[in-house]
Structure formats: structure tokens, C-alpha cells
Amino acid sequence: MSSASSRLNLSNASLVRRRLLGTAFALPLACAFRPVRGAASRRTLVVCYSRTGTTEALARAAAESLGADFRTIEPREPYAAEYSDMTDLAREEKHTGARRELKGPLPDASSYDLVVIASPVWWGGLSTPASTYLTDEARVGHLKGKLVATLHTSGSSGPRAARAEAERLAPDARFVGEPFIASGSRARTRTDQAQAWARKLLEEAL
Numbered sequence: 001m002s003s004a005s006s007r008l009n010l011s012n013a014s015l016v017r018r019r020l021l022g023t024a025f026a027l028p029l030a031c032a033f034r035p036v037r038g039a040a041s042r043r044t045l046v047v048c049y050s051r052t053g054t055t056e057a058l059a060r061a062a063a064e065s066l067g068a069d070f071r072t073i074e075p076r077e078p079y080a081a082e083y084s085d086m087t088d089l090a091r092e093e094k095h096t097g098a099r100r101e102l103k104g105p106l107p108d109a110s111s112y113d114l115v116v117i118a119s120p121v122w123w124g125g126l127s128t129p130a131s132t133y134l135t136d137e138a139r140v141g142h143l144k145g146k147l148v149a150t151l152h153t154s155g156s157s158g159p160r161a162a163r164a165e166a167e168r169l170a171p172d173a174r175f176v177g178e179p180f181i182a183s184g185s186r187a188r189t190r191t192d193q194a195q196a197w198a199r200k201l202l203e204e205a206l
Contacts, residue, residue, distance in 0.1 A: 044068035047107050048118035049129040054188040055153045059118035061191035065198035071107035073133050075100045093128045100128040110142040121154035124161040134169040144172040151180040153187045177201040
């Protein structure tokens with residue numbers, strides 16, 4: 001065999017080895033960076049009832065971090081503008097388990113993977129509009145198998161009873177994450193905490 005042929009064969013062998021090594025390194029890298037169904041592909045809906053705007057401010061901040069669609073719900077018959085009159089009626093609704101019919105069209109949760117219910121805490125539980133929405137969506141099966149989280153504002157109460165009420169009203173949903181709560185007169189300013197909670201929720205919902 002001529003020296004030229006030998007050099008050609010060595011060159012071809014070297015090229016084959018480089019290609020084989022490149023393939024060997026590329027395979028694990030390809031596996032490591034293969035896209036998976038994660039937070040970016042998860043459709044998220046934030047449904048908010050907010051009478052004073054405090055809950056809405058935090059829910060919108062959370063929705064921004066979640067990359068979520070944001071929808072509000074409103075009662076068909078508004079509550080009284082006077083605070084004391086409103087709270088008397090709301091207290092009666094909570095104690096009797098009454099409904100508060102909502103304006104339509106209502107947010108349809110059926111096409112979403114993760115649903116966040118944002119509601120003030122009323123006498124330890126959900127606001128009546130939020131409980132009405134959850135009841136109706138669960139009844140028609142829109143929350144079955146869905147991931148559900150809750151975000152709350154409160155004058156002084158914690159979120160546990162409100163979260164427990166949500167879990168009772170939507171038994172076929174999968175509740176995830178700790179409920180978010182912002183309490184006190186400065187609750188509206190805690191948008192940074194709401195966004196941090198939302199980012200953590202995305203991690204837990206993967």
C-alpha cells in the first residue's frame with residue numbers, strides 16, 4: 001500500500017472516531033435538555049373576587065408571575081356600598097351558607113391545568129362570590145383533576161379555614177401549595193410576596 005493510501009486511511013479513521021465521540025457526548029446532552037411538560041406549557045387561570053381592590057392587586061401580581069389568564073367575578077346584585085350594611089349581609093350569607101349569584105359569562109376552568117382562586121377571607125372562610133364560583137365549577141366537572149391553589153387577603157384571620165372550605169367545595173380537584181395570605185392594612189402593598197409565592201407555586205405544580 002502506498003504512503004498516500006495509508007495517510008488517507010488514517011485520516012478516514014480519525015474522522016470516524018471524532019464523529020463517534022461527538023455522538024457519544026451529544027446523546028446525554030440531548031437527553032438532559034429534552035423539553036418536558038413544565039410551568040411554561042401549563043395553562044393557568046387566576047379567578048379573583050375583590051370588593052375593595054386589595055385582593056385584586058395581589059392576584060394580578062401573582063398572575064403576572066404565573067403567566068396566567070386573569071379573570072374577575074362579580075355578584076349579579078352588588079353588595080351595599082356602606083361597609084357596615086355590606087358586612088351584616090355578608091356575615092348572614094356565611095352563617096347560612098347562602099349563594100350569591102354571579103354576573104356572566106363566568107370564567108370556564110375546564111381548559112386550564114392550574115386554577116388559582118383569589119378571595120378575601122370572610123369570617124374565617126371564602127367570600128360568598130368565590131364559594132359560589134367554586135361550587136358551580138365543581139358541580140359541572142370543570143375542576144376535576146385540576147391543580148387548584150388559593151390566595152387570600154384578610155384583616156386578621158389566617159387562610160386555613162378558607163382553604164379547607166375550598167377543598168370541601170371542589171373535592172375532585174388537587175390542591176397544591178400553601179395558601180397565600182396578606183393581612184392587615186398594608187396587605188395591598190405585598191405584591192412582591194405574592195409574586196414570590198406564585199413562583200414557588202409553579203415549582204410545586206410541575
